[in-house]
């Protein structure tokens with residue numbers, strides 16, 4: 001039986017982030033990938049030039065058309081753009097009782113361009129976090145959701161992850177890719193409040209476009225194939241680390257290039 005994995009996210013014509021990265025990840029890890037597009041983004045390895053938002057009613061149209069027909073085993077939610085789209089996605093999660101919902105609360109691309117309207121942060125906080133089985137913010141995203149400065153060490157990360165759980169997220173994976181140091185450490189707070197850290201040697205590459213999209217998609221794909229969330233996160237972390245190690249094999253664009261989606265046969 002296929003593992004049907006849905007990405008609800010924006011696009012990246014250069015294929016490094018967004019829906020394109022999600023589909024590559026789903027395929028690489030044995031999922032059957034499907035998409036609902038929330039925004040058309042003119043972007044590449046050097047940044048974003050234009051965004052065309054999909055109207056919330058049409059996001060709902062895509063979701064109902066798909067979900068009336070197809071069983072979904074896990075969902076990755078990425079760029080949503082506006083309050084209306086956040087609300088449309090929240091309604092669909094309830095209506096279709098979507099399982100294994102992984103929310104990557106995308107706000108700003110690495111290039112510094114905004115991918116979520118500032119006024120939509122409240123909707124992510126109140127409508128999406130309580131519906132997330134796992135939320136995967138990076139340090140600045142966690143800080144924006146909490147209205148506090150970003151964490152600067154592991155203790156600070158633990159405090160932020162705990163507070164995000166209090167906002168309603170069942171589990172939180174706080175990504176430490178933005179902290180300096182020889183290792184890149186992510187922190188999972190589970191539904192019972194227990195914490196697990198996932199550590200990988202920092203890969204010395206400039207080609208980090210799409211790391212967050214890839215990690216959240218890998219977790220969504222692996223969750224139905226693993227006994228629990230920690231196991232899915234562990235293997236997703238191995239996948240993103242290896243994709244970063246192989247990133248310099250690619251020759252894509254003049255800015256921060258994409259990670260390399262290799263096929264992993266586990």
Ligand SMILES: Nc1ncnc2c1ncn2[C@@H]1O[C@H](COP(=O)(O)OP(=O)(O)O)[C@@H](O)[C@H]1O
Nearest residue numbers: 138175176177178184185201202203211212215
């Ligand atoms: N240079 C790196 N070497 C190894 N792992 C990295 C590196 N940069 C990011 N990661 C990992 O990639 C994943 C995405 O993290 P991060 O870059 O913090 O998120 P985002 O892309 O949302 O900003 C995390 O697991 C993080 O630890």
Ligand SMILES: Cc1ncc(COP(=O)(O)OP(=O)(O)O)c(N)n1
Nearest residue numbers: 010011018109110209210211212213
């Ligand atoms: C359409 C779209 N969605 C998300 C992102 C951000 O992706 P991320 O994996 O955080 O990588 P960077 O952009 O930060 O390199 C995006 N750029 N576009």
